[in-house]
């Protein structure tokens with residue numbers, strides 16, 4: 209007969225009582241991990257210590273991408289090396305291009321949306337990446353740069369397929385002589401954009417690049433925390449970002465404005481018709497897309513930056529993608545913002561001006577969230593690298609609300 213006694217259970221770091229005391233639905237207000245990449249609070253937004261207004265005014269997206277991925281502000285030579293590396297990685301493996309082409313019918317009919325095709329294309333990129341199964345820091349950095357380079361190419365090729373055009377920049381992933389933001393527009397349209405347009409996209413990419421433990425980044429970190437690979441973690445991030453409560457809100461915000469414009473007519477802007485529309489929305493408890501934020505309750509630092517740039521483009525440009533002079537969208541949006549603030553004290557988040565800005569620039573609405581991905585890949589990748597470098601499995605508890613223990617045959 210064995211004399212061994214049952215070992216005492218190992219104490220857990222946190223007792224059940226302590227865990228229950230800090231429970232919050234949606235993890236609201238809970239610190240779920242550490243990061244040195246980004247700090248966000250009502251008072252400001254900083255990427256590795258640099259404040260967002262400073263970056264939007266003085267940096268380029270490539271510089272911000274370097275800052276997030278490599279950890280410091282690039283020197284001139286580091287930046288040119290980084291840009292050359294990213295440009296060289298722009299073309300897609302033929303397997304990815306063929307996949308996008310094969311999805312043409314689904315994309316054109318709207319049965320498959322660009323965010324879903326992008327998510328699958330990123331998975332296929334993983335299969336063709338020589339470092340796919342290597343989670344070391346250097347391999348993760350190489351994969352990050354490849355993803356950064358190739359996501360705009362995927363977006364461009366998808367748009368070409370939707371438009372029934374030949375693939376633009378198939379061999380080179382666009383035009384190697386132009387910067388990241390300009391190349392994204394070029395890949396989608398075949399036109400090299402005006403400098404002001406490229407800069408507006410560049411700033412929007414800076415604003416969208418990183419936002420600490422938001423839902424998609426947290427998803428990516430949970431996946432990376434199991435020691436799964438970067439492409440898997442990024443695919444999960446894309447799936448999380450697609451939702452309308454997260455990145456999908458930039459598309460939904462524009463769809464909502466189009467709906468208001470349709471219902472009140474151009475002549476209704478500035479009149480009580482918009483108030484009536486909004487009050488109906490309040491009465492039915494409708495969520496107004498592009499408003500509110502889990503962390504910023506008194507306004508999103510990024511929103512006024514993009515609003516101003518978008519408004520400038522709309523003012524200087526007679527472009528008319530929705531059948532109305534472009535500035536009308538901002539006039540309507542500003543009225544909606546004012547009503548939300550006056551009646552609900554809810555501020556717009558960055559997705560609200562993003563919708564109006566991209567629409568003014570003639571970018572098709574279903575590509576707004578994929579463009580968000582083209583930016584947020586830098587934040588996700590930085591977090592995946594950080595998670596792998598100092599890993600602990602992310603495995604929270606839950607508060608059980610089900611049946612008391614009972615017998616199957618009882």
Ligand SMILES: CC(C)(COP(=O)(O)OP(=O)(O)OC[C@H]1O[C@@H](n2cnc3c(N)ncnc32)[C@H](O)[C@@H]1OP(=O)(O)O)[C@@H](O)C(=O)NCCC(=O)NCCS
Pocket residue numbers: 452453454455457494495496497498499500501502503554557558559
């Ligand atoms: C982002 C979001 C999910 C944050 O949610 P949250 O932190 O749970 O929101 P809050 O707890 O601050 O909400 C407080 C109240 O404001 C309401 N509210 C918040 N955002 C709202 C919105 N966009 N439209 C209408 N009401 C809103 C909530 O319903 C809640 O009302 P209640 O007290 O009557 O229940 C939420 O604001 C939202 O759904 N926004 C629209 C989607 C969006 O733009 N997402 C992008 C975020 S960057």
